[in-house]
Amino acid sequence: xxxxxxxxxxxxxxxxxxxxxxxxxxxxxxxxxxxxxxxxxxxxxxxxxxxxxxxxxxxxxxxxxxxxxxxxxxxxxxxxxxxxxxxxxxxxxxxxxxxxxxxxxxxxxxxxxxxxxxxxxxxxxxxxxxxxxxxxxxxxxxxxxxxxxxxxxxxxxxxxxxxxxxxxxxxxxxxxxxxxxxxxxxxxxxxxxxxxxxxxxxxxxxxxxxxxxxxxxxxxxxxxxxxxxxxxxxxxxxxxxxxxxxxxxxxxxxxxxxxxxxxxxxxxxxxxxxxxxxxxxxxxxxxxxxxxxxxxxxx
Numbered sequence: 001x002x003x004x005x006x007x008x009x010x011x012x013x014x015x016x017x018x019x020x021x022x023x024x025x026x027x028x029x030x031x032x033x034x035x036x037x038x039x040x041x042x043x044x045x046x047x048x049x050x051x052x053x054x055x056x057x058x059x060x061x062x063x064x065x066x067x068x069x070x071x072x073x074x075x076x077x078x079x080x081x082x083x084x085x086x087x088x089x090x091x092x093x094x095x096x097x098x099x100x101x102x103x104x105x106x107x108x109x110x111x112x113x114x115x116x117x118x119x120x121x122x123x124x125x126x127x128x129x130x131x132x133x134x135x136x137x138x139x140x141x142x143x144x145x146x147x148x149x150x151x152x153x154x155x156x157x158x159x160x161x162x163x164x165x166x167x168x169x170x171x172x173x174x175x176x177x178x179x180x181x182x183x184x185x186x187x188x189x190x191x192x193x194x195x196x197x198x199x200x201x202x203x204x205x206x207x208x209x210x211x212x213x214x215x216x217x218x219x220x221x222x223x224x225x226x227x228x229x230x231x232x233x234x235x236x237x238x239x240x241x242x243x244x245x246x247x248x249x250x251x252x253x254x255x256x257x258x259x260x261x262x263x264x265x266x267x268x269x270x271x272x273x274x275x276x277x278x279x280x281x282x283x284x285x286x287x288x289x290x291x292x293x294x295x296x297x298x299x
Contacts, residue, residue: 003089003188006295008098009105009274010195011267013205015285017050019195020098021058026291029092030059032081034099034108037236039077040068042228045213045221046238068225068233078107089188102273109192111184118166126162126169131230141165146174154269159232191298194274195285206263210238214256218242237262 006027008020024031033039037047041064049063061084066072081097085108088095097108129137138161143150145168153160164175197205222242228234229243238259245255274280281298283289 001093003092004094005085005108005186005188005190006094006096007105007109007190007192008096008195009100009102009192009270009280010285011202011270012048012100012263013209013267014195014197014202015205016098016100016195017048017054019285019289019291020096021054022289023193023291024058024096026295027092027094027096029094029096030061030088031096031098032084032088033060033062034077034081034097034101034104036074036077036099036101036104038063038099039066039072040064040233041066042068042225043221043233043239045216045218046242047236048209048213068228068231074103074107075112077104078112081108085188100270102270109186109190111182113179113182115167115178116171118170122166122169123162126165130158130162135161138162138165142168142175146176148174149176149179152176156265159235190279192277192280193283193294194277194280195283196271197285202267203264206267207260210256210260210263213238213259219252222246237266 006023008016008023010016020031035047037043038049039062040047043049044064050060054060055063062077062081085095097105099105126138135156135158138158139150139155142153142155142161142164146164149164153164155161167173167175167178218238219242222239223246225234225239226243226246229239234240234243241250241255241258241262244250244258245252250258281294283294
């Protein structure tokens with residue numbers, strides 16, 4: 001009988017952490033995080049990392065395991081995650097993988113396309129364009145050179161834009177031509193669940209979560225991270241808005257308002273990504289999810 005990886009995804013603030021813990025307890029197993037915002041040890045409040053109590057209730061992996069200064073990417077995560085899964089399957093028949101970063105979930109389930117090496121100077125030049133002229137020149141260049149990928153990518157994510165453009169500049173070929181979409185067969189079975197809830201209820205939870213972050217010391221955490229604000233890890237909702245406040249570009253109240261707005265937009269993009277996955281089993285997020293029943297119905 002194949003080992004089984006249960007994947008639990010969903011938009012931010014939907015309740016993945018608590019439900020992943022419930023699912024893991026039901027299976028008597030451990031949890032692997034695929035939330036790329038929770039990988040960094042210096043970032044806790046602004047990325048809603050599991051609490052110490054939650055981390056103690058079920059063993060978690062890939063929470064705060066690297067530094068914001070580390071050069072980490074989806075390819076390295078695939079290698080690390082598969083090694084950890086292989087190791088844990090020696091003890092457990094089932095594991096839980098959870099997070100809201102669709103690309104990081106996908107790489108564990110389906111593998112990653114082999115992309116060419118890119119010269120350092122190309123990456124530096126593109127980063128310099130972003131830092132001096134903003135995201136619009138990157139968007140325009142990608143739209144011109146690879147309209148197919150431009151239609152699919154999150155055009156507000158400068159990291160994704162730069163990654164595509166550096167490959168295009170290095171090879172003179174569209175980035176989309178390297179995306180083969182060939183699924184890598186894993187040696188374990190994969191069952192995917194996606195949590196969802198009414199849009200208005202989710203928005204209410206997002207706003208409440210941001211307010212709690214502020215109460216717990218988001219501003220102080222962001223101030224400690226301010227010296228690293230130009231690193232890719234810190235270009236994320238919850239920090240970049242506070243950094244603008246530190247730079248006297250906006251007020252604190254405006255920064256908090258922007259965090260709520262950008263988190264809502266992020267949640268919408270997450271759901272757009274998950275809806276494309278035909279293998280997902282949709283589960284309404286509430287306080288009465290019977291994971292044992294759901295699992296038994298799959299067998």
